Amino acid sequence: xxxxxxxxxxxxxxxxxxxxxxxxxxxxxxxxxxxxxxxxxxxxxxxxxxxxxxxxxxxxxxxxxxxxxxxxxxxxxxxxxxxxxxxxxxxxxxxxxxxxxxxxxxxxxxxxxxxxxxxxxxxxxxxxxxxxxxxxxxxxxxxxxxxxxxxxxxxxxxxxxxxxxxxxxxxxxxxxxxxxxxxxxxxxxxxxxxxxxxxxxxxxxxxxxxxxxxxxxxxxxxxxxxxxxxxxxxxxxxxxxxxxxxxxxxxxxxxxxxxxxxxxxxxxxxxxxxxxxxxxxxxxxxxxxxxxxxxxxxxxxxxxxxxxxxxxxxxxxxxxxxxxxxxxxxxxxxxxxxxxxxxxxxxxxxxxxxxxxxxxxxxxxxxxxxxxxxxxxxxxxxxxxxxxxxxxxxxxxxxxxxxxxxxxxxxxxxxxxxxxxxxxxxxxxxxxxxxxxxxxxxxxxxxxxxxxxxxxxxxxxxxxxxxxxxxxxxxxxxxxxxxxxxxxxxxxxxxxxxxxxxx
Amino acid sequence: xxxxxxxxxxxxxxxxxxxxxxxxxxxxxxxxxxxxxxxxxxxxxxxxxxxxxxxxxxxxxxxxxxxxxxxxxxxxxxxxxxxxxxxxxxxxxxxxxxxxxxxxxxxxxxxxxxxxxxxxxxxxxxxxxxxxxxxxxxxxxxxxxxxxxxxxxxxxxxxxxxxxxxxxxxxxxxxxxxxxxxxxxxxxxxxxxxxxxxxxxxxxxxxxxxxxxxxxxxxxxxxxxxxxxxxxxxxxxxxxxxxxxxxxxxxxxxxxxxxxxxxxxxxxxxxxxxxxxxxxxxxxxxxxxxxxxxxxxxxxxxxxxxxxxxxxxxxxxxxxxxxxxxxxxxxxx
Ligand SMILES: Nc1ncnc2c1ncn2[C@@H]1O[C@H](COP(=O)(O)OP(=O)(O)OP(=O)(O)O)[C@@H](O)[C@H]1O
Ligand SMILES: [Mg+2]
Numbered sequence: 001x002x003x004x005x006x007x008x009x010x011x012x013x014x015x016x017x018x019x020x021x022x023x024x025x026x027x028x029x030x031x032x033x034x035x036x037x038x039x040x041x042x043x044x045x046x047x048x049x050x051x052x053x054x055x056x057x058x059x060x061x062x063x064x065x066x067x068x069x070x071x072x073x074x075x076x077x078x079x080x081x082x083x084x085x086x087x088x089x090x091x092x093x094x095x096x097x098x099x100x101x102x103x104x105x106x107x108x109x110x111x112x113x114x115x116x117x118x119x120x121x122x123x124x125x126x127x128x129x130x131x132x133x134x135x136x137x138x139x140x141x142x143x144x145x146x147x148x149x150x151x152x153x154x155x156x157x158x159x160x161x162x163x164x165x166x167x168x169x170x171x172x173x174x175x176x177x178x179x180x181x182x183x184x185x186x187x188x189x190x191x192x193x194x195x196x197x198x199x200x201x202x203x204x205x206x207x208x209x210x211x212x213x214x215x216x217x218x219x220x221x222x223x224x225x226x227x228x229x230x231x232x233x234x235x236x237x238x239x240x241x242x243x244x245x246x247x248x249x250x251x252x253x254x255x256x257x258x259x260x261x262x263x264x265x266x267x268x269x270x271x272x273x274x275x276x277x278x279x280x281x282x283x284x285x286x287x288x289x290x291x292x293x294x295x296x297x298x299x300x301x302x303x304x305x306x307x308x309x310x311x312x313x314x315x316x317x318x319x320x321x322x323x324x325x326x327x328x329x330x331x332x333x334x335x336x337x338x339x340x341x342x343x344x345x346x347x348x349x350x351x352x353x354x355x356x357x358x359x360x361x362x363x364x365x366x367x368x369x370x371x372x373x374x375x376x377x378x379x380x381x382x383x384x385x386x387x388x389x390x391x392x393x394x395x396x397x398x399x400x401x402x403x404x405x406x407x408x409x410x411x412x413x414x415x416x417x418x419x420x421x422x423x424x425x426x427x428x429x430x431x432x433x434x435x436x437x438x439x440x441x442x443x444x445x446x447x448x449x450x451x452x453x454x455x456x457x458x459x460x461x462x463x464x465x466x467x468x469x470x471x472x473x474x475x476x477x478x479x480x481x482x483x484x485x486x487x488x489x490x491x492x493x494x495x496x497x498x499x500x501x502x503x
Numbered sequence: 504x505x506x507x508x509x510x511x512x513x514x515x516x517x518x519x520x521x522x523x524x525x526x527x528x529x530x531x532x533x534x535x536x537x538x539x540x541x542x543x544x545x546x547x548x549x550x551x552x553x554x555x556x557x558x559x560x561x562x563x564x565x566x567x568x569x570x571x572x573x574x575x576x577x578x579x580x581x582x583x584x585x586x587x588x589x590x591x592x593x594x595x596x597x598x599x600x601x602x603x604x605x606x607x608x609x610x611x612x613x614x615x616x617x618x619x620x621x622x623x624x625x626x627x628x629x630x631x632x633x634x635x636x637x638x639x640x641x642x643x644x645x646x647x648x649x650x651x652x653x654x655x656x657x658x659x660x661x662x663x664x665x666x667x668x669x670x671x672x673x674x675x676x677x678x679x680x681x682x683x684x685x686x687x688x689x690x691x692x693x694x695x696x697x698x699x700x701x702x703x704x705x706x707x708x709x710x711x712x713x714x715x716x717x718x719x720x721x722x723x724x725x726x727x728x729x730x731x732x733x734x735x736x737x738x739x740x741x742x743x744x745x746x747x748x749x750x751x752x753x754x755x756x757x758x759x760x761x762x763x764x765x766x767x768x769x770x771x772x773x774x775x776x777x778x779x780x781x782x783x784x785x786x787x788x789x790x791x792x793x794x795x796x797x798x799x800x801x802x803x804x805x806x807x808x809x810x811x812x813x814x815x816x817x818x819x820x821x822x823x824x825x826x827x828x829x830x831x832x833x834x835x836x
Contacts, residue, residue: 336724350722353715364723
């Protein structure tokens with residue numbers, strides 16, 4: 001295979017892993033992976049959810065210890081590596097989930113562990129100046145406490161930290177999830193500049209277009225093993241990538257768009273005022289799938305949260321199908337009771353209870369419905385959990401597995417299953433397929449489509465243009481807290497949406 | 504998604520033996536409290552035959568009762584990732600109120616007892632309010648509450664010991680059936696009730712969820728504040744009941760009743776696997792922790808360890824239990 005480069009090229013190999021393996025008890029996360037990464041290239045790493053991508057880069061970056069095999073950096077074997085020593089050697093990892101210290105501000109998070117210092121004392125002035133320079137043009141306030149930042153900003157902090165680290169091997173584990181087109185372009189520009197300076201990248205993504213755009217070589221993991229790859233990207237196509245990843249062809253989903261016009265049964269949202277939202281009127285129809293797009297701060301995400309009672313609204317009403325309009329819910333509990341469900345875009349922060357099992361997470365939002373006089377009906381819970389475990393195609397030995405140990409994409413499926421299990425009338429999904437692999441993504445879009453056909457109104461907030469195009473009936477473009485444009489029917493195209501996003 | 508099961512359940516070739524070895528080790532470490540408990544019982548028994556007598560067993564059970572009520576009470580706030588240091592002080596103060604309701608107000612003993620338990624419950628409720636609605640830090644708020652309650656008890660008793668308790672009030676602490684004390688029955692009942700609450704009710708699930716990730720629990724439709732208040736309130740109620748039992752058993756309420764329990768009441772649930780970071784543990788673990796501490800105390804008293812060494816040796820034994828548990832968490836999660 002082309003991946004195992006010949007000895008003569010060894011001089012160009014900056015990183016080599018040999019026969020690398022990692023197990024967790026009885027679970028094999030990675031086995032027999034041998035791989036060379038050429039210096040000054042962007043090396044794509046692909047694979048289904050749970051294939052072992054994060055595990056592999058976790059081992060390379062010193063986050064976890066391999067159970068077998070060796071890692072060579074610049075030809076020298078690395079022993080007893082930890083994150084600190086690997087960063088010292090120039091290897092930086094941006095993890096799949098934002099790694100943020102909540103009560104520190106943005107600037108301090110940027111400089112975490114790489115504080116400019118002399119004789120052990122942190123040089124605050126340099127730190128502040130450097131951070132300000134790094135954050136220039138990102139719209140992130142360096143003094144803002146990290147827990148007040150949204151998911152995208154938290155993501156960016158980690159990426160920027162690696163970009164400015166001066167490292168020579170930078171590993172990005174799904175960096176682009178929930179970034180919009182502009183951010184992506186900027187990130188790629190950054191990567192190309194650094195690459196020209198000889199920096200090597202390992203780039204993990206479930207988006208084929210990104211891989212095709214930026215990668216010089218790819219390797220594919222499947223079921224914990226290396227399943228293939230190529231060093232010649234010139235003839236690569238999206239279909240071929242999908243086939244490499246899945247081991248079979250990919251059947252892309254496309255929803256049959258419907259025009260709901262002005263039907264009688266409507267979900268009417270009126271006069272919503274909340275932080276970042278100033279919406280006059282918006283109607284949704286049962287059975288309709290509506291996409292919300294807009295730049296960060298445009299009000300799309302904020303409206304989604306306000307409708308669910310996660311951020312307080314000073315005014316606003318919602319009527320769900322023919323009923324009198326009532327005040328927006330004041331708390332998620334109320335929202336669920338009224339049939340409004342919401343999926344957050346940051347699963348780690350407010351999507352999952354990591355130390356609980358898959359089953360417990362799946363049923364968490366449905367507890368009151370699945371109990372009598374406060375006593376849980378375990379039979380019901382088991383059947384609901386089993387149903388959504390199956391439906392979402394969660395890859396795990398069983399429902400009693402702790403959610404923390406799942407791969408990122410599988411955690412996302414658990415989140416999604418939890419909100420769907422509440423059997424809502426209005427389902428609001430913020431980045432529903434974040435981190436989900438190409439194959440399962442189509443399954444998820446099909447499930448959402450199916451839900452809609454049974455009368456659920458679905459809102460998808462997404463920066464993934466392709467996903468929006470494939471799955472919605474109507475797109476609401478947000479700016480300044482309100483809907484500024486509605487796109488319907490045949491007008492919903494990749495091109496049109498991309499225009500809107502970069503405008 | 505295709506052949507995932509092969510990867511997930513299959514073990515690496517030729518590693519079957521080490522996997523079993525690992526499983527045994529995992530099992531041992533998971534049950535370290537109980538194994539340590541059995542080991543100590545045997546050890547103390549070897550040193551002094553008296554340790555194996557029925558009388559001593561009864562003694563352990565009675566001693567474990569009050570500590571057990573306190574351990575359960577401390578466990579609940581810990582499970583929602585908070586802490587309540589005022590629980591032993593609550594026990595002393597609320598029992599004194601109960602006693603005064605009988606001696607000063609002339610209430611029947613049963614009503615007076617209920618007043619005491621009610622006061623304990625209210626204190627727990629109040630702590631919960633302070634921590635959720637006022638966003639006070641539980642460590643400090645309950646520390647202040649502890650100091651207030653200890654001071655209040657001293658003020659009420661004027662430094663004297665309350666001994667004029669009614670016969671009905673002290674009955675449960677003294678009564679025996681066929682020679683066996685019935686006081687431990689209350690503790691067993693409390694374990695069962697709290698255990699069922701944690702395992703089978705929506706509140707119980709919510710407690711684990713809030714302790715595991717409060718932000719996620721909130722987004723999942725759980726009213727985090729209410730769950731925390733409930734945890735503190737139930738803890739206060741258990742402290743009140745514990746106060747009644749202790750007074751009934753000792754037939755007296757000293758001016759510092761309960762305060763000596765503080766460290767043990769916190770150590771017991773943590774030794775038993777209740778995480779100080781919330782969201783983990785169960786009542787059986789608390790029971791194990793309580794029994795372990797009680798056996799150490801009673802055992803050291805029975806074996807002829809010079810009294811100057813008792814504290815130190817007891818401390819070491821607890822240290823070992825916690826260290827082994829830390830190793831378990833580190834290697835087996
Ligand atoms: N701490 C752990 N304990 C048990 N199993 C684990 C642990 N961490 C990872 N695994 C398992 O290892 C396998 C590989 O996970 P990994 O996170 O590397 O997948 P991934 O390729 O990054 O997937 P995704 O695209 O979903 O992020 C999964 O089956 C996962 O459940
Ligand atoms: Mg991953």
